[in-house]
Amino acid sequence: MGAQTDQGQKGGSPAFVSALRNCIASGCNKGSVQPGMRPDRKSTILMASCTEDSVGGPLRRCFTHELKVEPPDAAGRNLMLQSYLNCQEDTKDHVVSHAVSQTAGFVPRDLKALATIASTIAAVESDLLPQVDDLQARGLNSEKVLTISQGYDAQLNFSEVPTASFKACSAACPGEGEADDPAHFDASNSHLSARHPDGTVPAPSWDTGEGSSSSVWRHVPGMSCLEPPCRHAVMVGQGNLHTPVPPVTASLRRKTLPDAVPMGSSGHSMGSEQEAAAMGIAVVHGYTEQHHVDKALERIREHVALEVGAPKIPDVSWEDVGGLEEAKKAILDTVELPLKHRELFSSGLRRRSGALLYGPPGVGKTLLAKAIATECSINFLSVKGPELLNMYIGESERLVRETFARARRARPCVVFFDELDALAPSRGAAGDSGGVMDRVVSQFLAELDGMTDDNTDIFIFGATNRPDLIDPAVLRPGRMDTLVYVGLPQDPGSKLKVLQALTRKFRLAVDVDLSVVAEACPARFTGADLYALCADAWMVAMKRVIEEAGDSQQRLFELGELPDFSLEVCQTDLLDALSNLQPSLSEAQIEEYEAIRRKHEAGGG
Ligand SMILES: Nc1ncnc2c1ncn2[C@@H]1O[C@H](COP(=O)(O)OP(=O)(O)OP(=O)(O)O)[C@@H](O)[C@H]1O
The missing domain is CATH 1.10.8.60 (Helicase, Ruva Protein; domain 3)
Incomplete structure (x- = not known):
C-alpha cells in the first residue's frame, strides 16, 4: 500500500500515503476516537511487509518499532523439523539433522511443505494408502476420502496419492460427475495431477496459512470432495495421534469435517487411534526416512530457490576438477578448517573470511568454488559483480547488503563473487560522477568486515582476471587476504x-x-x-x-x-x-596474466 514510488512499484500515491499517515497518527493519538474504535482504548497499529526497503520513508516513519523476522537459523529449523517430521524415534535425530543441514534459507512454510511431501512420499512408497475396497472391507466409510499429512497442505497430499486409489475414491464420491468436477486426472502418470478441462495444470499453491486454505480449494477443483458433509478421513503420515495439531489444522478440520469435531477431548489433540477408528477414520502411518527427505527436497528446492533466492549446494565434486592441487589445498584450508574446528576459531582469533581466485579466463575458478561448497556440504551463492550494479542511486549498495543478508540466512555458505573487479574497483579511479562506485566499494568492505566480526560460517570467494584493478582495501588482512592463482594446465x-x-x-x-x-x-x-x-x-x-x-x-x-x-x-x-x-588465449595474453601473477607474488599487488 505504501510502496516506494521511485522504484516503479504500484500503490503508494502521495495522497494515499498521506491519508494513511493521518489515519495512523489520529488512531494512535490519545483521546481521539475513530469509527469502530473504543474511546477508552489506545490502538496498536501493526504493519507487515516482505522487504523493509519497499515501504516508503513517510509511511515508515509512522512506526516507532521495526521488528525483522528472519528465516529460522539451524537451531530454529531443528526445533521446527523435530515437530513437523514424522519419523521413527530411533532415526529421528539423524533424519532431522540431515534435513536441517539441507534447508538453509527455508522459511517455516517451506519446512512444513517439506515435511508434508516427505511423509506423503513415505506413505506412498510403503504402499500404505488403502484402496477403497480395503477401506470398505475394514468397515470404514470410503465414500469420501480426505488425505491429510499433519494437516498442513491438503493439496500437496492430493498430488501424491496414487492415481488408482484416488480414482477409486473420487468415483465413489456421489454427485461428482464430469460437470461438477472440472478436474480430471492423468491416469498415465503414476502420481495424481489435477488439470483444468482445457488441459492446463492449476498453479501450485504452497500457502498453507489460515487465510489461504480457501484458495487451496479454489486451485484444486478435485477438492470439492472435501466439502461438508465429509466426515471420513484417511490420515497419511500422521504417526502419532497425540501430536498437537496446529491451529491451521483445527480450522481446516472445522471447514472440512464439521461432523467430526470434536475429535479429541483435549483441544487440538486428535484423540486416540481407537477413537479415530470408532469414527470411521483410517489412520495410515508413514514414517519419514532420510531418502524421503532427499526426494522431497529435490522437488521443493527449485520452487524455494525461485521464491527466496535461496542458494543451493552445487553438483560439482572434486573429481570434476582436474589438477589445480595447490589451489584446492589453499581453498580447503580457508573453508574446511574453520568448519571442522569451530572451537579453535572461536577463541578470539579473527579467521580468514575468504580468498580471491585470480587467473586467466576458463581455468576453473568458478568450478573450484562450486566444488568446495559441495565437498563441505555447504550452500553456494553465486553472484556476478556486474549483476549488483544498478543505475539508481543507492540501489547497488542495497543489492550488496541484500546479498550478504541472503548469505547470512543461508549459512553455512560460500558466497562467490565472479568478476569482482567490476564490483570493487580501486576507489578514486572509477571516474564516475558523484563517486557512486566508491560508495558501493565502501558498502562491500563494510559487509566483508561484518562477516569476519560475526565469526559466522560464511566464506567469501572472489574471482577475477584482473586483480590489479581491485581496490587494495579488499585484499587487506582479515578480508580477502588469501590470493590464489589459478593457472593454465601447462604440462x-x-x-x-x-x-x-x-x-x-x-x-x-x-x-x-x-x-x-x-x-x-x-x-x-x-x-x-x-x-x-x-x-x-x-x-x-x-x-x-x-x-x-x-x-x-x-x-x-x-x-x-x-x-x-x-x-x-x-x-x-x-x-x-x-x-x-x-x-x-594468445601468447601475449598469457604473458600479461603471468606478469600480474609475478607482481602479486612479489607483494606488489
Ligand atoms: N581444472 C579443470 N578441470 C575440469 N574442468 C575444467 C577445469 N578448468 C576449466 N574446466 C572447464 O571449463 C569450464 C569453465 O571453467 P570456469 O567457469 O570455472 O572458469 P573460470 O576460471 O571461472 O572462467 P572466467 O574467469 O571466465 O569466469 C568449466 O565449466 C569446466 O567444464
Whole structure:
C-alpha cells in the first residue's frame, strides 16, 4: 500500500500515503476516537511487509518499532523439523539433522511443505494408502476420502496419492460427475495431477496459512470432495495421534469435517487411534526416512530457490576438477578448517573470511568454488559483480547488503563473487560522477568486515582476471587476504588430469589413450579449451554413429531405444576434434596474466 514510488512499484500515491499517515497518527493519538474504535482504548497499529526497503520513508516513519523476522537459523529449523517430521524415534535425530543441514534459507512454510511431501512420499512408497475396497472391507466409510499429512497442505497430499486409489475414491464420491468436477486426472502418470478441462495444470499453491486454505480449494477443483458433509478421513503420515495439531489444522478440520469435531477431548489433540477408528477414520502411518527427505527436497528446492533466492549446494565434486592441487589445498584450508574446528576459531582469533581466485579466463575458478561448497556440504551463492550494479542511486549498495543478508540466512555458505573487479574497483579511479562506485566499494568492505566480526560460517570467494584493478582495501588482512592463482594446465600431466576429469562420465573406447591426446594439445590450452575439445569429440562420435547407420533411421531409433546405449568416444574422435580447435588465449595474453601473477607474488599487488 505504501510502496516506494521511485522504484516503479504500484500503490503508494502521495495522497494515499498521506491519508494513511493521518489515519495512523489520529488512531494512535490519545483521546481521539475513530469509527469502530473504543474511546477508552489506545490502538496498536501493526504493519507487515516482505522487504523493509519497499515501504516508503513517510509511511515508515509512522512506526516507532521495526521488528525483522528472519528465516529460522539451524537451531530454529531443528526445533521446527523435530515437530513437523514424522519419523521413527530411533532415526529421528539423524533424519532431522540431515534435513536441517539441507534447508538453509527455508522459511517455516517451506519446512512444513517439506515435511508434508516427505511423509506423503513415505506413505506412498510403503504402499500404505488403502484402496477403497480395503477401506470398505475394514468397515470404514470410503465414500469420501480426505488425505491429510499433519494437516498442513491438503493439496500437496492430493498430488501424491496414487492415481488408482484416488480414482477409486473420487468415483465413489456421489454427485461428482464430469460437470461438477472440472478436474480430471492423468491416469498415465503414476502420481495424481489435477488439470483444468482445457488441459492446463492449476498453479501450485504452497500457502498453507489460515487465510489461504480457501484458495487451496479454489486451485484444486478435485477438492470439492472435501466439502461438508465429509466426515471420513484417511490420515497419511500422521504417526502419532497425540501430536498437537496446529491451529491451521483445527480450522481446516472445522471447514472440512464439521461432523467430526470434536475429535479429541483435549483441544487440538486428535484423540486416540481407537477413537479415530470408532469414527470411521483410517489412520495410515508413514514414517519419514532420510531418502524421503532427499526426494522431497529435490522437488521443493527449485520452487524455494525461485521464491527466496535461496542458494543451493552445487553438483560439482572434486573429481570434476582436474589438477589445480595447490589451489584446492589453499581453498580447503580457508573453508574446511574453520568448519571442522569451530572451537579453535572461536577463541578470539579473527579467521580468514575468504580468498580471491585470480587467473586467466576458463581455468576453473568458478568450478573450484562450486566444488568446495559441495565437498563441505555447504550452500553456494553465486553472484556476478556486474549483476549488483544498478543505475539508481543507492540501489547497488542495497543489492550488496541484500546479498550478504541472503548469505547470512543461508549459512553455512560460500558466497562467490565472479568478476569482482567490476564490483570493487580501486576507489578514486572509477571516474564516475558523484563517486557512486566508491560508495558501493565502501558498502562491500563494510559487509566483508561484518562477516569476519560475526565469526559466522560464511566464506567469501572472489574471482577475477584482473586483480590489479581491485581496490587494495579488499585484499587487506582479515578480508580477502588469501590470493590464489589459478593457472593454465601447462604440462601434459596437468592436461591429462583435466581430460580425465572431463571424460569421467564418457564411455571411452578401449583404444583411447588420453595421455597421447594431452601431449598433442597446444601448451596454451585452458581448462575451458579442454572442455570444448571433449564436447567436440562427443559430437564427432555422434556424427560417426549417424554416418555408420547410413539411411537406416530404424537402426538409429533402435540404438536410442537400447536401455544401456551410450555413445562410445574413440581416440580418432578426440584427435579429429583437436585438429579443429584453436587455443582461446594468445601468447601475449598469457604473458600479461603471468606478469600480474609475478607482481602479486612479489607483494606488489
Ligand atoms: N581444472 C579443470 N578441470 C575440469 N574442468 C575444467 C577445469 N578448468 C576449466 N574446466 C572447464 O571449463 C569450464 C569453465 O571453467 P570456469 O567457469 O570455472 O572458469 P573460470 O576460471 O571461472 O572462467 P572466467 O574467469 O571466465 O569466469 C568449466 O565449466 C569446466 O567444464
